[in-house]
Amino acid sequence: MHLRNFILFSNIDxxxxxxxxxxxxxxxxxxxxxxxxxxxxxDGQAMKRCINVYGPLVWSIVCRRINERxxxxxxxxxxxxxxxxxxxxxxxxxxxxxxxxxxxxxxRSIDWQRKQSRLPMLTDxxxxxxxxxxxxxxxxxLDRELLWKALEQLPEKTRELFSLHFVxxxxxxxxxxxxGLALGTVKTRLRRGLIDARKLLKDFTQQKNPKx
Amino acid sequence: xxxxxxxxxxxxxxxxxALGDLSLEEVKEWKKLVKxxxxxxxxxxxxxxxxxxxxxxxxxPLPSSLVTRLKSTIPAxxxxxxxxxxxTKIVSILPWLGWAAAACLLFFFNLPDVDTLVQAPELTAAQxxxxxxxxxxxxxxxxxxxxxxxxxxxxxxVIWNDDRQEGYMSLVNLPxxxxxxxxxxxxxxxxxxxxxxxxxGVFDIPTGSETAVIPIRNTLQVSQPTVFVITLEQPGGVVxxxxxxVVALAKS
Numbered sequence: 001m002h003l004r005n006f007i008l009f010s011n012i013d014x015x016x017x018x019x020x021x022x023x024x025x026x027x028x029x030x031x032x033x034x035x036x037x038x039x040x041x042x043d044g045q046a047m048k049r050c051i052n053v054y055g056p057l058v059w060s061i062v063c064r065r066i067n068e069r070x071x072x073x074x075x076x077x078x079x080x081x082x083x084x085x086x087x088x089x090x091x092x093x094x095x096x097x098x099x100x101x102x103x104x105x106x107x108r109s110i111d112w113q114r115k116q117s118r119l120p121m122l123t124d125x126x127x128x129x130x131x132x133x134x135x136x137x138x139x140x141x142l143d144r145e146l147l148w149k150a151l152e153q154l155p156e157k158t159r160e161l162f163s164l165h166f167v168x169x170x171x172x173x174x175x176x177x178x179x180g181l182a183l184g185t186v187k188t189r190l191r192r193g194l195i196d197a198r199k200l201l202k203d204f205t206q207q208k209n210p211k212x
Numbered sequence: 213x214x215x216x217x218x219x220x221x222x223x224x225x226x227x228x229x230a231l232g233d234l235s236l237e238e239v240k241e242w243k244k245l246v247k248x249x250x251x252x253x254x255x256x257x258x259x260x261x262x263x264x265x266x267x268x269x270x271x272x273p274l275p276s277s278l279v280t281r282l283k284s285t286i287p288a289x290x291x292x293x294x295x296x297x298x299x300t301k302i303v304s305i306l307p308w309l310g311w312a313a314a315a316c317l318l319f320f321f322n323l324p325d326v327d328t329l330v331q332a333p334e335l336t337a338a339q340x341x342x343x344x345x346x347x348x349x350x351x352x353x354x355x356x357x358x359x360x361x362x363x364x365x366x367x368x369x370v371i372w373n374d375d376r377q378e379g380y381m382s383l384v385n386l387p388x389x390x391x392x393x394x395x396x397x398x399x400x401x402x403x404x405x406x407x408x409x410x411x412x413g414v415f416d417i418p419t420g421s422e423t424a425v426i427p428i429r430n431t432l433q434v435s436q437p438t439v440f441v442i443t444l445e446q447p448g449g450v451v452x453x454x455x456x457x458v459v460a461l462a463k464s
Contacts, residue, residue: 044286051282056271063272064265073278080282095259102266103258110232115431147263165231166264172233191227194257201260 036097040087051080054101061105064169065113075112079105113171143205150200158193165190218245230257338425341371341380348373354440354462356383363387363459370440370462372400372428379412379428381440386417386424386459389444396459397449400430401439409441410434414449438464 035053038046058079059072066072082104090100151159164170164178175186225242228234234242274282335343345351351373358366365385372379381398389395398412413429444457 047286048283051274051279055274055279055282057266059274059278060270060272061265073275073281076274076278077282077285081285098266099259099262103255103262106262106265107232107258111431114232115433144263147260162264166261167268169265187228187233190231190233191224194227194230194260195223197260198256 034092034097036083036087036090036100037092039084040090047080047084050083050101054083054098057098057102058105061102062109065109071112075108079108082108143201143208146201146204146208147197149204150197153200154193154196158189158196161186161189162193221245227257230261336425337380337427338382340427341382341425344373344376344378344380345371348376352437352464354464356381356440356442356460356462359441359458359460366460368423368460370428372437372440374435377430377433379430381426381428381442382423383417383426383460384423386442388417388419391416391447393447394444395447395449397443397445397453398426398428399441399443399453400428400434400437401441402434402437404435405432408452409439410437411449411451412440414445 035046035050039050055076058076062072062075062079066075079101083101086104090097151162154162161175161179164175165172170178172183172186172190175181176183179186181189222242222245225234225238225245228238229242351371354370354372356366356368356370358364363386366383367385368381368383370379370381386396395414395416397414399409400412401409411431413427413431415426417424440462441455442459442461443453443455444459445453
């Protein structure tokens with residue numbers, strides 16, 4: 001079974017089951033422990049625990065994009081410095097800690113890739129994860145079940161590109177080599193896919209909560 | 213372009229921003245649209261992207277040497293002042309799990325022996341500077357000079373290596389700054405690249421530092437830089453400096 005097929009499954013849990021991958025109680029309970037509010041207060045012990053709990057998540061995101069050991073470690077350090085700096089902006093009503101930290105890790109890693117390509121870094125453009133400038137989807141935020149439902153509605157070609165990009169961590173250029181598609185097509189389909197996913201998600205959210 | 217078309221274009225660029233695939237021109241266009249149209253910044257694409265990625269990422273244990281290094285820096289973190297949060301939205305996302313294990317394993321297969329990693333000491337910026345000069349004696353060195361009477365006591369030099377894209381500033385008598393009020397920022401002028409200077413990173417001079425060695429953190433690749441400029445900016449630095457307070461310069 002190829003990894004890229006994951007997104008074609010109607011129920012992600014069934015795919016996990018098929019591969020024998022089941023979320024453990026431990027992993028669930030280790031994540032999202034409300035550490036960031038303590039980190040924001042300057043609690044060094046909480047920061048150490050934050051590194052223990054979320055370090056593996058950060059490292060996995062970093063290693064998908066950065067294959068130079070020193071650069072990966074340097075980026076990891078920058079990520080946790082940013083986590084420390086921005087812990088005060090974290091709001092548990094807005095996102096789980098793993099999402100908040102995952103977003104910082106993803107952005108820093110993407111910026112490392114862009115730096116290698118002599119492209120301007122994007123960190124300065126971005127508002128999130130500071131909650132103050134974030135516009136919630138349909139006024140309520142992101143419902144994961146609805147997101148997967150929305151993704152199922154996307155064209156198969158888009159889902160396959162999503163799989164290559166988000167699951168396998170391929171760059172656009174690597175996807176071009178893998179699929180034979182033109183770079184512009186890959187870029188457009190991925191962007192359009194995100195836009196369509198958001199629109200579908202909003203529609204489903206409003207159907208579920210008509211009062212919003 | 214109509215309002216709807218403008219919004220569509222912004223949406224497309226914003227999706228590209230979340231994907232990390234904006235070209236140089238598109239970055240400029242995104243900034244212009246945000247400024248001119250007061251387009252609303254949204255994190256939706258970021259949330260969706262992160263959800264997709266972390267849902268399908270198998271976590272990899274941090275190398276023990278890195279854990280040690282990260283934890284050893286915690287005392288330094290305590291100087292950073294945390295900000296308050298302002299709740300605005302609710303997001304429900306499953307904790308991360310998945311299967312990027314292959315990527316992790318491939319990465320680790322290329323690593324040196326774990327014991328070696330654990331014992332490898334982390335070099336200070338000053339040690340890294342010395343090492344750079346030792347292994348790459350052709351490294352460019354330029355002396356800093358004060359930009360105004362206010363900073364007349366400043367001296368030091370910038371050490372920069374094009375091939376390695378690595379450099380350091382050795383600064384003497386740069387006044388201590390309060391990071392909550394302002395921070396120093398380095399700018400690198402690279403005529404080969406652009407008229408606009410490249411951001412060389414934001415830095416602080418902590419208490420008790422007469423001589424400070426600061427690593428250069430260039431956001432873009434530079435080659436044959438001709439001028440290095442230190443300015444004083446707002447906390448966090450700026451994307452484009454107005455050069456209201458120029459502290460020091462080093463010219464080739």
